[in-house]
Amino acid sequence: MKxxxxxxxxxxxxxxxxxxxxxxxxxxxxxxRFSGMDEDLLERGKLVARQLASSSxxxxxxxxxxxxxxxxxxxxxxxxxxxxxxxxxxxxxxxxAGEFSGHLKDGLEAGDGELSDxxxxxxxxxxxxxxxxxxxxxxxxxxSLWIYHPIIPAQVPLGEFEEKQLVQQVGSxxxxxxxLRMEQAKTRMLRFTLLATLLFVSIVLYLVHRASRSITRxxxxxxxxxxxxxxxxxxxxxxxxxxxxxxxxxxxxxxxMTEDLQEEHGRLEQRVEEATQALRLKKEEAERASYDKSRxxxxxxxxxxxxxxxxxxxxxxxxxxxxxAGQQHLVGQVEQSVEALSTLLNALLDISKLDAGSIMPQVQxxxxxAMLERVAADYRMVASIKSIRLVVRPxxxxxxxxxxxxxxxxxxxxSNAIRYTYPNGCVLVAxxxxxxxxxxxxxxxxxxxxxEDQTNVFREFFxxxxxxLDATKGLGLGLSIVxxxxxxxxxRIDLRSAPNKGSVFAVEVPVAIHPGRxxxxxxxxxxxxxxxxxxxxxxxxxxxxxxxxxxPMVLAGTAGILASWGCEVTxxxxxxxxxxxxxxxxxxxxxxxxxxxxxxxxxxxxxTRVRMYYNRLIPSLLISGDTSxxxxxxxxxxxxxxxxxxxxxxxxxSLVLHLLGEEA
Amino acid sequence: MLLAATVQAAPLNVRLLLSDRSPAYLQFSMSLSKALASxxxxxxxxxxxxxxxxxxxxxxxxxxxxxxxxxxxxxxLGAMIPKAGHDSLRERYAAxxxxxxxxxxxxxxxxxxxxxxxxxxxxxxxRLGLLYSPGARINxxxxxxxxxxxxxxxxxxxxxxxxxxxxxxDEILNQSDLLLAVPDSAVYNGSNVRNILLxxxxxxxxxxxxxxxxxxxxxxxxxxxxxxxxxxxxxxxxLLFARSRRLPEAQYPTSFDIGLxxxxxxxxxxxxxTPETIRERMNKAMEERR
Numbered sequence: 001m002k003x004x005x006x007x008x009x010x011x012x013x014x015x016x017x018x019x020x021x022x023x024x025x026x027x028x029x030x031x032x033r034f035s036g037m038d039e040d041l042l043e044r045g046k047l048v049a050r051q052l053a054s055s056s057x058x059x060x061x062x063x064x065x066x067x068x069x070x071x072x073x074x075x076x077x078x079x080x081x082x083x084x085x086x087x088x089x090x091x092x093x094x095x096x097a098g099e100f101s102g103h104l105k106d107g108l109e110a111g112d113g114e115l116s117d118x119x120x121x122x123x124x125x126x127x128x129x130x131x132x133x134x135x136x137x138x139x140x141x142x143x144s145l146w147i148y149h150p151i152i153p154a155q156v157p158l159g160e161f162e163e164k165q166l167v168q169q170v171g172s173x174x175x176x177x178x179x180l181r182m183e184q185a186k187t188r189m190l191r192f193t194l195l196a197t198l199l200f201v202s203i204v205l206y207l208v209h210r211a212s213r214s215i216t217r218x219x220x221x222x223x224x225x226x227x228x229x230x231x232x233x234x235x236x237x238x239x240x241x242x243x244x245x246x247x248x249x250x251x252x253x254x255x256x257m258t259e260d261l262q263e264e265h266g267r268l269e270q271r272v273e274e275a276t277q278a279l280r281l282k283k284e285e286a287e288r289a290s291y292d293k294s295r296x297x298x299x300x301x302x303x304x305x306x307x308x309x310x311x312x313x314x315x316x317x318x319x320x321x322x323x324x325a326g327q328q329h330l331v332g333q334v335e336q337s338v339e340a341l342s343t344l345l346n347a348l349l350d351i352s353k354l355d356a357g358s359i360m361p362q363v364q365x366x367x368x369x370a371m372l373e374r375v376a377a378d379y380r381m382v383a384s385i386k387s388i389r390l391v392v393r394p395x396x397x398x399x400x401x402x403x404x405x406x407x408x409x410x411x412x413x414x415s416n417a418i419r420y421t422y423p424n425g426c427v428l429v430a431x432x433x434x435x436x437x438x439x440x441x442x443x444x445x446x447x448x449x450x451x452e453d454q455t456n457v458f459r460e461f462f463x464x465x466x467x468x469l470d471a472t473k474g475l476g477l478g479l480s481i482v483x484x485x486x487x488x489x490x491x492r493i494d495l496r497s498a499p500n501k502g503s504v505f506a507v508e509v510p511v512a513i514h515p516g517r518x519x520x521x522x523x524x525x526x527x528x529x530x531x532x533x534x535x536x537x538x539x540x541x542x543x544x545x546x547x548x549x550x551x552p553m554v555l556a557g558t559a560g561i562l563a564s565w566g567c568e569v570t571x572x573x574x575x576x577x578x579x580x581x582x583x584x585x586x587x588x589x590x591x592x593x594x595x596x597x598x599x600x601x602x603x604x605x606x607x608t609r610v611r612m613y614y615n616r617l618i619p620s621l622l623i624s625g626d627t628s629x630x631x632x633x634x635x636x637x638x639x640x641x642x643x644x645x646x647x648x649x650x651x652x653x654s655l656v657l658h659l660l661g662e663e664a
Numbered sequence: 665m666l667l668a669a670t671v672q673a674a675p676l677n678v679r680l681l682l683s684d685r686s687p688a689y690l691q692f693s694m695s696l697s698k699a700l701a702s703x704x705x706x707x708x709x710x711x712x713x714x715x716x717x718x719x720x721x722x723x724x725x726x727x728x729x730x731x732x733x734x735x736x737x738x739x740x741l742g743a744m745i746p747k748a749g750h751d752s753l754r755e756r757y758a759a760x761x762x763x764x765x766x767x768x769x770x771x772x773x774x775x776x777x778x779x780x781x782x783x784x785x786x787x788x789x790x791r792l793g794l795l796y797s798p799g800a801r802i803n804x805x806x807x808x809x810x811x812x813x814x815x816x817x818x819x820x821x822x823x824x825x826x827x828x829x830x831x832x833x834d835e836i837l838n839q840s841d842l843l844l845a846v847p848d849s850a851v852y853n854g855s856n857v858r859n860i861l862l863x864x865x866x867x868x869x870x871x872x873x874x875x876x877x878x879x880x881x882x883x884x885x886x887x888x889x890x891x892x893x894x895x896x897x898x899x900x901x902x903l904l905f906a907r908s909r910r911l912p913e914a915q916y917p918t919s920f921d922i923g924l925x926x927x928x929x930x931x932x933x934x935x936x937x938t939p940e941t942i943r944e945r946m947n948k949a950m951e952e953r954r
Contacts, residue, residue, distance in 0.1 A: 061859040062830050089827070153855035156881040158874075159688055168826065168855055 006219055010212040011205065018204055026193050033189060037182050041080060041145060042138065045177040048078055049149035052173045056086050056095075057151050060171040063088070065095060072097035075175075082144060082178035086151075088171040100176055101144055134172075145177040218242040222251060225258075234262040297352050302596075302625035304345055305645030306551050309625070311338050313557035316649035320564040342646050347477040349644075351460065354484040361402040361489055365512040368395045368431060368438065371403065375410045375429070379418060387423040390414070395431035397438050398512040401489055406509065409485050412478040413442040413505050420503070421446035437508045445502035454495055458483035540653070541566040543660065544587060548572045548606050549594040549623075554645075558592065561649050575601040575609065582613050590656060595624035595631055595642075604638055619659040623647055676707045676906040679718035681732055683725025692724050692744060692891035692898075699899030707902060720905055722898060726753075733757045733766065739911050742768035743898050744891065746847040748801035750914055767911040769897055772847050772874060773887050774916040775803065777946070779810045781887040781922065782872060784945035785936065786842060793840030793869070794820040795832060797850035814949075818844075823851055833860060837867040845874050845883065857881050870932055879923045884934065889917035 004012070052075050059068035068086050075084055076098050083100030085093055137148040151171040218240050228236040236258060238251040315335045322328055353359055376392040383390035399406070410429070417427040421444045428443040449457055456462050463476040486493045486507060497503035545567045549555040552573065559571040570586055572578045574597055591610055593603035607620040624631050625645040635642040641659065643652070680696070682689045693711070700707050709722075721740045723729035726749045729742035733753065742750060750768040757766075773781075782792070792811060796802050804820055811818040819839045823832045829851070837843065843864050845852050852860070852874075861882040864871050873883030876890075894917050901912055922939035929936045937945075 058859055058862050062863060154858050155854040156857045157877055158849075158852065158854055158857060158881070159686070159877045170826075170855075 005216070007209075007212045007216045010215065011208045014208045014211075015201070015204060019201065022197055022200055026197060030190065030193060034186055037186065041177055041179065041182050042147075044078075044080065045138075045145055045147040045175055046149070048075060048081055048084075048177075049147045049173055049175045051075070052084060052086070052175060053149040053151045054154065056173060057153055057170065060086065060088050060094060060151055061153070063094065068095040069097070080178050080181055081175060083176040085174045086171065087173070089169060091172075094171070098176070134169075140179070142183075143179055145179060147175045147177065149173050149175070214243050215247070218244065218247045218251065222247070222254060225254060229258055229261070234258060234265055297348075301345065301349050301352075302645075305625035306554050308338065308342055308345065309623075309646035310551070310554045310557035312342065312646050313554075313561040313649055317557075317560045317564045320561075342648070344477075345646070347481065350481055351477060351484070354481065354488065359405075359488065361405055363400055363402055363489075365398050365514070366401055366403040366406060368397045368399055368440075371407050371410065372429060372431075375407065375414055378411060379414050382415070383418050383427065386418060386421070388418055388421050389424075389426045390418070391426065391428045393428070393430040395438075395440075397431060397433065399438050399509040400512045401491070401509050405485050405489060406507075409482050409507060410440065410442070412482045413507075416478045416482075417442050417444040417446065417503070417505075420444065433511065434508070436511055438511050439506050439508050441504055441506045443502065443504045448499040448501045449495070449497040449503055450499045454497060457495070540657065540660075542568065543589045544568045544570070545590045545592060545656075546570050546572065546578065546581070546586075546588040546610065547592045548574075548578060548597065548603065550574060550597050551594070554594070561652075562592075565653060572606075574598060575606055578606055578610065582610065587614070588618060590660060591618055591620040592652075592656070593620065593622055595622050595626060595635075604634060604640065607640065608638075619662065621652075621655060621659065676902070677717070677719045678707055678709045678902060679721045679736070679738070680709050680711050681721060681723045681728040682711065683723075683727035683729075688744070688891045689724050692895045695892040695895035696722070696899055699896050700902065703899065703903060707906060720902065722902065729753060729768070737764055739765040739905070740767075741898065741901060741905070741911060742766070744769070744771045744894055746771055747914075747916075748847060751801055765911040767901075768914040769894055769901065770914070770916050771889070771894070772916070773889070773920060775806050775810050777916075777920065778844075778872075778887060779807070779814050779816065780946045780949050781885075781942065782842065782844070783814050783816070783949060784942045785885050785922070785924075786870075786934070789842040789870075790816050791840040791842065792816055792818045793836040793843045794818060794846060795823050795829075795836055795843075795851050796820060796846055796848050798822050798824065800846070800848035800850065802846055802848065813953075826856075829856065830859075830863065833863050834867075837864055837869045841869055843869050843871045845871060845878060847874060865932070868932055870928065870934060873923075876923055879925050882925065882928055884925055884928045884932065885936065886923045887920055888923065889920045893917060893919040893921070 052071065055071050056068050058064070059071060072084055072086070072095050075081060081098065083096070083098030085097075085100060086095045088094055133148055134150055139146045149172065150169045151173060152167060152169055155167065221238055221240055225236050225238045237255050240248075240251055242248050242251070315331060315338060318331050319328070319335070322331060372392050372395060376390060380390055414427065414429060421427055425445050428441075430441050430443070432439045432441065453462075458479050460477060460480045462480070482493065482505075489509075491510075492508045494506050494508075495503065496506075540562070543566075545562055547555060547558045547562065547569055548571075549558060550573055555571050555573060559569045562569045570581055570588065572581060588610070591607050593606045595603040597603060597606065603622045603624075607618075607622070611618055611620075620640060622635050622640045622642045623645060624635075624642060632642060641655065643655065680693060682693060697709060700709060710718075718736065718738045721732045721736050721738050723732040723740055723742050724744055726742075726745050729740065729745055729749075730753060732740045732742075734757070742753075745753075745768055747768075747770045750770065754766060782789070794804075794807070796804075807820075808818050819836060821832050821836045823829050843860075857878070858881065861871055865882075870884035871878070871882070873879055873881075873886035873888075875886060875888045879886050897915075897918055905911060922942055924936050924939060926936065928934075
């Protein structure tokens with residue numbers, strides 16, 4: 001339905017009935033007046049004709065043209081008489097006067113004056129062959145009105161001397177009345193009426209406008225106020241003086257309602273505030289708990305790393321010292337256990353680091369071939385032990401990613417594949433270009449993953465129950481780490497698998513747009529592999545090393561392993577002790593320092609102190625049990641190499657050799 | 665009186681027929697009854713047929729007279745009919761007339777009386793004009809001789825049709841100083857009389873009329889008998905008939921009135937004496953002629 005405003009509706013309601021009334025009244029009035037005027041003209045015409053007929057009786061009797069002319073002149077003076085003609089009994093025109101638009105037929109028949117003849121004889125003819133005569137005494141068109149009147153002598157009663165009354169028509173008159181003046185009057189009247197109507201309508205409109213304003217203004221005020229309230233301005237109040245009682249009541253009601261609403265709103269806000277406060281407290285509590293957990297984890301991991309680190313070092317030293325094969329085997333078993341423990345710890349720490357968001361990916365161009373080779377080299381041994389064929393298809397693509405994190409993803413996937421593949425199975429690593437993306441697939445024909453488990457494999461500590469593969473049971477953290485890393489790097493991973501058929505994990509990595517740039521990580525890795533190769537040719541025989549650690553066990557362990565490698569080791573537990581050695585004139589080729597050294601100093605201070613003392617850039621290595629980003633950042637700012645505990649003896653050795661070689 | 669002495673055993677049964685119920689005829693009827701009553705005659709006058717065969721029929725007007733002739737066998741006395749009408753009826757119903765007597769009392773005055781009247785009333789006017797239609801029974805001869813006898817000239821002109829009326833009128837008015845109306849309804853009828861009067865006035869020629877109606881219409885003067893006078897004369901004739909059972913000859917009315925239109929006279933600048941003087945002068949002239 002079409003909608004109208006109040007004003008329009010009020011205007012329509014008022015205007016339509018009054019318009020109908022006015023228009024119909026005026027139509028009636030005009031019709032009445034117009035027909036009255038028509039009748040008037042006709043009556044006047046008849047009167048004029050009658051007068052003319054009676055006054056020209058004698059003129060016709062005496063055929064006195066002059067007499068008739070005078071009468072005609074007089075008659076023409078009367079308003080609206082346009083023309084006239086007087087005819088005798090033979091229909092001959094005796095007199096014509098005025099503008100006579102009709103055409104008179106003269107003397108059609110020379111009659112002897114019988115009345116019946118007159119009735120049938122054409123008396124007066126117009127151009128359109130229309131006539132007025134005794135039978136049709138009145139004719140009219142839009143311009144004129146013709147009236148015929150017979151001339152019948154006035155009767156004088158003569159009583160007994162008359163044998164019979166014989167009334168004879170002695171002639172006729174035709175009068176033409178002009179309608180022009182009447183039509184003009186009609187037009188004037190019509191105009192005046194229209195003007196009056198217009199005036200009336202405008203007055204009505206004005207009054208309606210005035211009246212409706214007294215309603216619409218308060219209504220508009222009300223509606224504006226309601227809108228404002230709807231927008232939330234609850235302090236809106238309507239102040240108005242309406243002549244309409246209902247609107248006043250409405251306004252008061254609205255004000256009251258708004259007040260109540262405001263009060264209610266205030267109460268609600270307060271309640272929400274209270275709830276929010278409670279929530280905030282809860283959140284703070286939770287955050288504190290989370291922080292406490294992280295803190296606990298950090299502290300625990302630090303404290304766990306220390307003995308694990310020391311254990312690794314002791315075992316390495318032990319292996320050096322023992323020659324008995326049975327004992328060697330035993331130590332090997334211990335080393336494996338420590339290795340597993342260390343891996344578990346690292347994975348846990350990785351997860352916690354990823355969750356804490358403390359790892360920032362360093363995206364650059366990575367050479368896939370080198371990376372795949374490294375992964376293959378790392379796992380070929382394990383695979384061969386399990387009699388699994390590890391096939392890595394070379395790939396020349398260069399991708400954009402963080403090389404270390406991507407490699408970590410791949411190693412995790414490969415190690416996972418090897419873990420869940422039966423002996424004599426096969427693990428295949430292959431790349432495939434898909435437009436802008438490189439799809440790196442790790443396939444195996446192992447146990448496979450059922451559909452319902454596929455969504456769970458990326459969760460922490462989820463493991464497929466495969467009793468026959470229990471020998472080297474994983475931790476269930478590998479895929480969870482992969483998942484987090486893929487998300488961190490913005491890559492995509494998908495999984496296709498079927499139980500007992502095998503699984504395909506595919507990571508999609510964007511292909512580098514400018515592959516020309518030499519990837520730094522590759523170079524570093526290259527150097528690293530070079531230095532690893534140099535282990536045997538450049539022993540640490542005779543190198544003087546400073547080892548600083550506040551933990552006596554770790555200090556002893558580190559010193560022990562370094563000594564077993566043939567180094568001359570100076571062990572210090574604090575900065576003060578280092579300074580003491582400095583004062584005694586000790587000199588070192590290399591510094592290995594723990595980062596945390598009690599409350600007053602750290603590894604960076606020690607290294608800086610020693611370097612300053614000798615004014616030489618002595619190669620150094622920081623070892624930290626704290627994996628927090630602050631430490632890593634501090635280390636990298638000062639250009640120190642940082643290793644996290646527990647450090648594998650082999651890694652320690654290769655890094656020391658590498659740094660010494662660099663200096664050389 | 666003589667009448668009372670000769671009363672008969674059976675009363676005379678008279679049937680009165682009126683042509684119509686015009687005032688003049690009603691006046692006649694009333695006056696007749698009065699006249700008969702004053703004579704105490706043994707006459708029963710009834711207007712409707714009372715079953716008995718009437719002894720005499722008194723017919724008033726032409727229509728009634730003709731009706732009486734064709735419908736009754738009793739003698740008919742016509743009253744207030746023109747002489748010309750009486751003559752034509754007598755001719756037309758000649759066969760019926762032989763077996764049954766017919767008489768009349770005319771409505772108009774005898775020509776001599778009229779000429780005497782003109783002579784007495786308008787001594788200065790001597791040229792008389794007269795219009796008539798060819799079919800009219802007018803004794804022009806009598807009028808001519810009468811006029812000559814009294815030192816008057818008479819010009820008579822026949823009017824052939826209504827259309828030529830004005831021309832004839834014009835012509836006759838140019839030759840006369842007095843227009844004499846005659847009982848000829850082809851010329852003097854209700855439609856024409858006004859125009860005739862108008863034309864005559866334009867020529868300053870007065871019209872001498874035939875009745876009070878002429879006077880009313882604008883005639884200068886008229887000599888005529890009233891219905892009362894004719895009724896009185898009729899009453900006398902009835903009484904005579906009652907005695908003798910014979911109808912008298914057809915006759916002109918004996919008593920008359922003189923009517924003058926002083927307004928017209930003033931307009932035309934004509935002096936008129938009083939009717940009494942005129943009547944005296946008429947009587948004198950009549951006696952002189954004898």
